[in-house]
Amino acid sequence: MTITPEARAEAEALFAAFRATGAAPVEADVLQPAGTLLDLYGEDIRARAYVTQDPLRGEMVLRPDFTVPVVQAHMADGAEPARYCYMGEVFRKQDHLGPRASEYLQVGFEVFDRDAPKADAEVFALFARLLSPIGLKALTGDIGILLAAIEGLTTTPRRKAALRRHVWRPRRFRALLDRFAGRAPMPEGRLHLLNHLRSDTPEALIAAAGPQIGLRSAEDIAERARALVEDAETPTLAAPEAALLYDLLGLAAPCDAALAHLRGIQPLMPAIAPAVDRFEARLIAMRQHGVDTASLPFEASHGRSTLEYYDGFVFSFHRNGSAAVDGGVDGAEPPIASGGRYDALTAILGQGRSIPAVGGIIRPALVATLKGVDA
Numbered sequence: 381m382t383i384t385p386e387a388r389a390e391a392e393a394l395f396a397a398f399r400a401t402g403a404a405p406v407e408a409d410v411l412q413p414a415g416t417l418l419d420l421y422g423e424d425i426r427a428r429a430y431v432t433q434d435p436l437r438g439e440m441v442l443r444p445d446f447t448v449p450v451v452q453a454h455m456a457d458g459a460e461p462a463r464y465c466y467m468g469e470v471f472r473k474q475d476h477l478g479p480r481a482s483e484y485l486q487v488g489f490e491v492f493d494r495d496a497p498k499a500d501a502e503v504f505a506l507f508a509r510l511l512s513p514i515g516l517k518a519l520t521g522d523i524g525i526l527l528a529a530i531e532g533l534t535t536t537p538r539r540k541a542a543l544r545r546h547v548w549r550p551r552r553f554r555a556l557l558d559r560f561a562g563r564a565p566m567p568e569g570r571l572h573l574l575n576h577l578r579s580d581t582p583e584a585l586i587a588a589a590g591p592q593i594g595l596r597s598a599e600d601i602a603e604r605a606r607a608l609v610e611d612a613e614t615p616t617l618a619a620p621e622a623a624l625l626y627d628l629l630g631l632a633a634p635c636d637a638a639l640a641h642l643r644g645i646q647p648l649m650p651a652i653a654p655a656v657d658r659f660e661a662r663l664i665a666m667r668q669h670g671v672d673t674a675s676l677p678f679e680a681s682h683g684r685s686t687l688e689y690y691d692g693f694v695f696s697f698h699r700n701g702s703a704a705v706d707g708g709v710d711g712a713e714p715p716i717a718s719g720g721r722y723d724a725l726t727a728i729l730g731q732g733r734s735i736p737a738v739g740g741i742i743r744p745a746l747v748a749t750l751k752g753v754d755a
Contacts, residue, residue, distance in 0.1 A: 383469070383483075383485055383745070384745065384748070386745075386748040386749075386752065387485055387745035387748045388744075389748070390744035390745070390747050390748040390751070391467050391485045391744035392467070394467075394487040394510060394742055394747070395465060395466075395467040395487050397510055398487070398488075398489045401463060401489075401506065403463035403464055403465040403489060404462070404463065404464050404465070405464075405465055405466065406450055406453065406464045406465070406466050407466065407468070408443060408446050408449035408450065408453075408466065408468070409449070410442060410443050410468075410469070411432075411434075411437075411440045411441070411442065411443070412440065412442075412443050412448075412449060413437070413438070413439070413440060413441075414429070414431050414438075414439040414440055414441040415438075420448055420688075420725065420728065427473075428444070428472040428474070429442070429444050429472065429473070430471050430473060442471035443468070443469075443470055443471060444470055444472055445470050445486065445687070445741070446466045446470070446486060446488050446741070447488070447490065447687075447689070447722065447725075447741075448689070448725070448729075450464055450466065450488075450490050450739075451490075451722070451725055451726055451737065452729050454490075454492055454726075454737075455730040455731070455735075458492065460492055460493070460735055461491070461492055461493040462491075462492045462493075463489070463490070463491050463492075464489070464490045464492075464739075465487070465488065465489050465490075466486075466487070466488050467485065467486070467487045467488075468485070468486065469483055469484065469486075470484065470485075470486050481745070484743060484745055485744050485745060486741045486742070486743065487741065487742050487744055488719075488739060488740065488741040488742070489503060489506065489507075489740060490737065490739030491503055491737065491738050492726070492735050492736070492737045493735075493737075494735060495736075496658065496662075496692070496721065496723070496736040496738070497658060497661035497662040497665045499736065499737075499738050500662045500665065500666075500692075500693045500721060500738050501662060501665035501666040501668065502669070503719060503738050503739060503740055504518075504520070504666060504671065504695055505666065505669035505670070505671055507695070507697065507717055507719070507740055507742070508671065508697075511716065511717060511742070513751070514747065514750045514751060516697040516698060516699060516716055516717075517677075517697070517698055517699065517700050518677065518695065518696070519677050519678075519679060519682055519695065519696050519698070520635065520676060520677065520678050520679075520682065520694065520695045521678060521679050521680060521681065521682025521683045521693075522655065522658075522659055522680065522683075522693055522694065523683050523684070523690050523691055523692060523694055523720070524655045524658065524691055524692040524693070525628070525652055525656065525659065525680060526547060526628065526629070526680060526681070526684075527544060527547065527655075527691060528651050528652045528654065528655040529624070529628055529649055529651060529652050530544055530547070530625075531544075531651055532649060532652065533617060533621055533625070534617070534621060535560065535614065535615075535617055536610075536611070538607065538610070538611060539560055539614065542556055543556060543557065543560075547684055548684055548685065548688045549684075550681070550684050550685065553684075554629075557622070557625065557626075560614075560616060560617050560622075561616055561619075561622035561626075562616035562617070563622075574608065574609065574612050577605050577608060577609050578609060582601065582602035582603075582605040582606060583598070585605070586598050586601055586602065620648065621649075624645055624648055624649050627645065628645070628649075628652075628680050629681050630680075631678075631679065631681075632677070632678070632679045632680070632681075633677075633678060634673070634674055634675050634676060634677060634678065635663055635666075635673040635674070635676045635677075635678045636663065636673050636674045637674075638678040638680070639656070639659060639660055639663060642656045642659065643656065655692075658692070662693060682694055682696070683720055689722045689724070689725040690720035690721060690722055691721060691722060691723055691725075692720065692721030692722075693720055693721045693738065694718075694719070694720035695719055695720065695740065696715040696718040696719075697715060697717040697718070698713070698715040698716055699713065699716070699750070713746075714743065714746075715743075716742065716743055716746045716747060716750070717740060717742040718740060718741065719738070719739055719740020719741060720738065720739075720740070721736070721737070721738040722737055722738070722739075723735075723736045723737060725737070
């Protein structure tokens with residue numbers, strides 16, 4: 381796809397603005413090793429990545445974003461605190477014709493700093509300032525609050541793990557929560573399977589099934605069978621806990637009002653207290669940057685359709701009426717800019733080291749288009 385001169389010029393201007401903050405410019409190879417990267421990006425990007433086979437380097441992928449390569453480079457030999465900026469093409473398959481391109485420019489800014497609330501506020505305020513001429517709508521969230529609420533549930537580690545794993549797949553998450561809370565009947569097929577599994581030991585059932593086909597071992601199959609039976613016998617979530625989690629999923633309010641609501645339910649859901657403390661500290665830091673947190677929108681579920689390495693503060697900027705979803709939805713315009721916090725990613729790539737990190741990207745082609753419309 382051709383990148384227009386207007387998009388290129390806008391990218392250069394944004395890149396210069398990021399460099400003016402003291403951020404070090406970095407580059408990332410267009411071809412990246414596929415294995416680790418695709419595991420970190422999550423299901424959506426894995427399905428949309430351009431993967432190829434190199435005879436010497438193995439499976440490779442056309443760069444789907446910059447954040448993971450930047451984190452890898454920083455954790456290898458970067459000092460702290462550190463600020464980086466970058467500009468270049470990224471590549472993602474699309475399954476329809478619409479506003480999303482398969483090749484487009486990204487300009488980004490990443491901050492590695494142990495004062496997480498201060499860094500969150502810095503990144504958001506910088507993006508808000510750079511994008512203010514085109515009058516976008518901002519939306520914020522915090523994946524960390526939802527993850528903390530899941531961790532505090534009175535249920536089995538297996539069920540908590542399942543909910544954490546599907547946080548970024550809202551429909552699947554809701555179906556699991558409905559089942560764990562006893563709000564949805566067990567599907568007929570699953571009920572039939574459980575009755576069959578209870579009829580004998582897993583080993584006896586495997587032996588009776590005949591020759592084994594597939595890559596999974598008999599031990600793996602038996603363990604999975606026991607897990608299914610154990611899960612079916614697990615009590616449903618206590619009604620008050622389930623109600624609080626449903627309440628949290630639906631929370632949408634200006635940031636200050638959302639904080640007040642979270643403080644109100646915190647005594648009933650004490651596991652979220654540290655995450656809510658971080659939320660409050662972030663709002664204080666944002667106000668110091670001139671951000672009006674009394675009107676800034678917050679949704680507790682925002683960011684659940686984005687890159688799966690986000691684990692805290694998330695944000696996006698988009699036109700009024702467009703979809704505030706990373707990458708967009710079918711037929712919808714993607715956000716003009718988006719970003720978030722990814723502390724756990726630095727630990728995964730840091731080989732024993734970690735540092736809090738936050739960043740975001742801007743799509744200069746969309747900015748250029750909006751400026752052309754407004755001109």
